[in-house]
Amino acid sequence: xxxxGNEAGTVGKALNVLDQVAAFGRxxxxxxxxxxxxxxxxxxxxxxxxxxxxxxxxxxxxxxVYALGVRLVRLAHxxxxxxxxxxVARPYLDALSLEIGETVHLAQLxxxxxxxxxxxxxxxxxxxxxxxxxxxxxxxxxxxxxxLAWSRIEAQSRIIEQQSYHKFTDNxxxxxxxxxxxxxxxxxxxxxxxxxxxxxxxxxxxxPILTQGxxxxxxxxxxxxxxxxxxxxxxxxxxxxxSTVSRIAEDAESWRFPEQIKEHA
Amino acid sequence: xxxxGNEAGTVGKALNVLDQVAAFGRxxxxxxxxxxxxxxxxxxxxxxxxxxxxxxxxxxxxxxVYALGVRLVRLAHxxxxxxxxxxVARPYLDALSLEIGETVHLAQLxxxxxxxxxxxxxxxxxxxxxxxxxxxxxxxxxxxxxxLAWSRIEAQSRIIEQQSYHKFTDNxxxxxxxxxxxxxxxxxxxxxxxxxxxxxxxxxxxxPILTQGxxxxxxxxxxxxxxxxxxxxxxxxxxxxxSTVSRIAEDAESWRFPEQIKEHA
DNA sequence: AACTAAGTTTCACTATTTGGAACTTACCTA
DNA sequence: TAGGTAAGTTCCAAATAGTGAAACTTAGTT
Numbered sequence: 001x002x003x004x005g006n007e008a009g010t011v012g013k014a015l016n017v018l019d020q021v022a023a024f025g026r027x028x029x030x031x032x033x034x035x036x037x038x039x040x041x042x043x044x045x046x047x048x049x050x051x052x053x054x055x056x057x058x059x060x061x062x063x064x065v066y067a068l069g070v071r072l073v074r075l076a077h078x079x080x081x082x083x084x085x086x087x088v089a090r091p092y093l094d095a096l097s098l099e100i101g102e103t104v105h106l107a108q109l110x111x112x113x114x115x116x117x118x119x120x121x122x123x124x125x126x127x128x129x130x131x132x133x134x135x136x137x138x139x140x141x142x143x144x145x146x147x148l149a150w151s152r153i154e155a156q157s158r159i160i161e162q163q164s165y166h167k168f169t170d171n172x173x174x175x176x177x178x179x180x181x182x183x184x185x186x187x188x189x190x191x192x193x194x195x196x197x198x199x200x201x202x203x204x205x206x207x208p209i210l211t212q213g214x215x216x217x218x219x220x221x222x223x224x225x226x227x228x229x230x231x232x233x234x235x236x237x238x239x240x241x242x243s244t245v246s247r248i249a250e251d252a253e254s255w256r257f258p259e260q261i262k263e264h265a
Numbered sequence: 266x267x268x269x270g271n272e273a274g275t276v277g278k279a280l281n282v283l284d285q286v287a288a289f290g291r292x293x294x295x296x297x298x299x300x301x302x303x304x305x306x307x308x309x310x311x312x313x314x315x316x317x318x319x320x321x322x323x324x325x326x327x328x329x330v331y332a333l334g335v336r337l338v339r340l341a342h343x344x345x346x347x348x349x350x351x352x353v354a355r356p357y358l359d360a361l362s363l364e365i366g367e368t369v370h371l372a373q374l375x376x377x378x379x380x381x382x383x384x385x386x387x388x389x390x391x392x393x394x395x396x397x398x399x400x401x402x403x404x405x406x407x408x409x410x411x412x413l414a415w416s417r418i419e420a421q422s423r424i425i426e427q428q429s430y431h432k433f434t435d436n437x438x439x440x441x442x443x444x445x446x447x448x449x450x451x452x453x454x455x456x457x458x459x460x461x462x463x464x465x466x467x468x469x470x471x472x473p474i475l476t477q478g479x480x481x482x483x484x485x486x487x488x489x490x491x492x493x494x495x496x497x498x499x500x501x502x503x504x505x506x507x508s509t510v511s512r513i514a515e516d517a518e519s520w521r522f523p524e525q526i527k528e529h530a
Numbered sequence: 531a532a533c534t535a536a537g538t539t540t541c542a543c544t545a546t547t548t549g550g551a552a553c554t555t556a557c558c559t560a
Numbered sequence: 561t562a563g564g565t566a567a568g569t570t571c572c573a574a575a576t577a578g579t580g581a582a583a584c585t586t587a588g589t590t
Contacts, residue, residue, distance in 0.1 A: 009577065010547065011315045014276040022343040031567060040549050045569070050276045055376065058348055064568080068344035070375045073382060074400060076341025078287040079333035083323055110335045111320060117338060135339060215327075274546065275578065296536065305580050310538070329537080534589070540582090547576070554569070560562095 013039065017047045018068075021057055027065035084108060085209065085218050086117040089248045093120050096244045100222060100237055102229075105204075107143040108218040109151070110135065112162035114144040117218070139163040139179050140172050142194035142206030143219030149186040150208040150216050156183075171197045191238055193231050194221075201226050205234045207245045211253055220245050278304065282312045283333075286322055292330035349373060350474065350483050351382040354513045358385050361509045365487060365502055370469075372408040373483040374416070375400065377427035379409040382483070404428040404444050405437050407459035407471030408484030414451040415473040415481050421448075436462045456503050458496050459486075466491050470499045472510045476518055485510050 008016065020033060030045070037044050048066060051057040055071035081087050089106050097104045097120035106118040114136045138144035138159055148159055165174045173179050186192045194204040206221035222237050285298060295310070302309050313331060316322040320336035346352050354371050362369045362385030371383040379401040403409035403424055413424055430439045438444050451457045459469040471486035487502055 009315060010275045011279040011312075012319055013547095015319050015321065018340065022340055022347075025343060025347060027347070029567085034567095041568085042549050042551095042570085043547080046547080047276075050274060054277055054280050056280065068340065068348045070344065070348055070373060070380050070382075072337070072341050072344035073349060074375065074380060075283065075287055075333065076337050076344070077399060078290060079335065079337035079341070082287070082290060082292070083333045083335055084338060108335055110339065115335050115339060117335075134342060213327075278578095294536085299536095306537090307539085307580050307582095308578080311578080532590090535587090537584105537586075539584070541580100544577100544579075546578075548574085549572105552569105552571080554567100556565105556567080558563105558565075560564095 013043075014047050014051060017044065018051060018056055021051075021066055022068055027060065027063065027067040029065055033066065080117070084117040085248060085252045088252045089118065089209075089218075089220075092244050092248050092251075093118060096120070096220075096222075096241070100240065102237075103223040105143060105221045105223060106218060107136075107141075107147070107221070109138070109147050109159075109216065112138060112159045114138055114141055114147070114219075116143075137163065137166075137198070139165060140168055140194070140197040142192050142204040142221040142223075145179075145182065145186055145194070146192035146206040146208045146221070147216050147219040149183045149192060150210060150214070152215075168198050169196050169200050171195050173197065191235075191241075193234075194223075195231060196226065203229065203231055203234060205231070205238060205241070207238070207241050209245050209249050209252070211249060217249060217252055220248070278308075279312050279316060282309065283316060283321055286316075286331055287333055292325065292328065292332040294330055298331065345382065349382040350513065350517045353517045354383065354474075354483075354485075357509050357513050357516075358383060361385075361485075361487075361505070365505065367502075368488040370408060370486045370488060371483060372401075372406075372412070372486070374403070374412050374424075374481065377403060377424045379403055379406055379412070379484075402428065402431075402463070404430060405433055405459070405462040407457050407469040407486045407488075410444075410447065410451055410459070411457035411471040411473045411486070412481050412484040414448045414457060415475060415479070417480075433463050434461050434465050436460050438462065456500075456506075458499075459488075460496060461491065468494065468496055468499060470496070470503060470506070472503070472506050474510050474514050474517070476514060482514060482517055485513070 017033070017037070017039070020037065021028060024032065030048070033048070034041060034044055039047065048057060048059075051069075052059045052066070055069045058067050058069045059065070060067070085108065086106060093104055093106055104120040105116055107114050107116050109115070116134045116136065136144065138148050148156055151159065160176050160179055163176075163179070165176075165179075166172070167174050173182055190207075192206045194202070194206065196203055202223060203226055204221045204223040206219055208219050209217040211217060220241060222234060222241060224234060282298070282302070282304070285302065286293060289297065295313070298313070299306060299309055304312065313322060313324075317324045317331070317334075320334045323332050323334045324330070325332070350373065351371060358369055358371060369385040370381055372379050372381050374380070381399045381401065401409065403413055413421055416424065425441050425444060428441075428444070430441075430444075431437070432439050438447055455472075457471045459467070459471065461468055467488060468491055469486045469488040471484055473484050474482040476482060485506060487499065487506060489499060
């Protein structure tokens, strides 16, 4: 029943409503939300009022519709800078993309999903907001599998449990067993493939971004089509990607875990 | 005492803490937050736990530091698409930027501040996340004044009250009276200037983006330096900007207030 | 071993949240 | 225009969740 379940306090409930508004992806009326809400009318109403008052949700009184508030855009700017490796990785992504001329994705794990935090596409200019922030499945994407393969055992198990194993293509892995086996192979190989597992004709190679301590910071992938590349030809890019990944990790570590700055003297 | 005051419920308090974490702009320890917090130790602690559990804040147990969570990046992606005019305006910004070759800003009002939601810079590639999400003052920026000038009287008064009137440069307007007078001039002129009021050497022209009903959707500005332009030469771009603005408004209206779609038949 | 600071848990007390039901618009329909 | 229906808003007693001083546990000094 409680699919996305959480033993929520008030804050959790409010954030659930926020997610719900986000899920519509367009301004919604109260009744639309009520229909798909697990909360009673009065409760939902009050939660929405709270969110509006807080600027997390905007309410257009003329139309009577709710939408996500701009306060989120401001928070996200900070979140992206603080919580993601994207600002650190930016110059390296630029360089990599320029040199190999293929689509590059930078991703992080968000619970049991892949969150894309940056992207480069050789052909068109950077499209950050339009691409960053998107989510995808872990079990059938290159970055997802790469990050999962090097995750710590508890987190890994939890995430493996939480996948949906929807069969997107003929090659999609559709069982926990198959995924576990694949993760083993990925670990010994040192990187992950996506062999048309999510979309037909789309293949990629992916590497995890690891701290010196072996903690997964994120994932980096290069994507192409079967028309232009084979897995083998993509694999040739791995050494190049490896050096990008280690430089990102190095920078990220010194940024996120800076040496204690002893008084400036 | 309660500067950012709100008669907050639990949700408000939690969001205050979220803002506080955001304000640091780097991973922070519990004691850093406690120092600058209005909440007692145990309360702050529990609020943080809630936020972490909800994925709005991430906690790195190794270092014992809190940072904004990636869930925000995901929400922001939706917020930017849903709540901002940026996705609609994107192609028009691209075109305008290309044709006039100067820095272009797209902004919206967020409470009493200017929130930049997109930017184009002819010289260097687009830097969305790094620029979008930034905030600035209303009373000394072109977009701010333009949006304020066409705001409805109640909102306008409220915002005028809430400005800080910090004197950034010799030209900064530093009183409500001066600002009101300037807004009158802007209204009759039809667009706003920023005559080095925020930063020395930086000037701009700005237009509001208005619905047919006269409601302020946002603002558009073209920025340059005194070295390259005078206010008069920037003013020559206004007709071009006017057409951009009206096209954005048109698209935004049909997107945000779509005709009721009568069953497809 | 004794001290100190940082972080975490407890628990009696309270303020907030809850949601069924009643109420108010606003808009159809006959 | 009355009568009906659906959408949105408010009420209030009961139930729940939040509060924070203080006690406690670590971890790091001296």
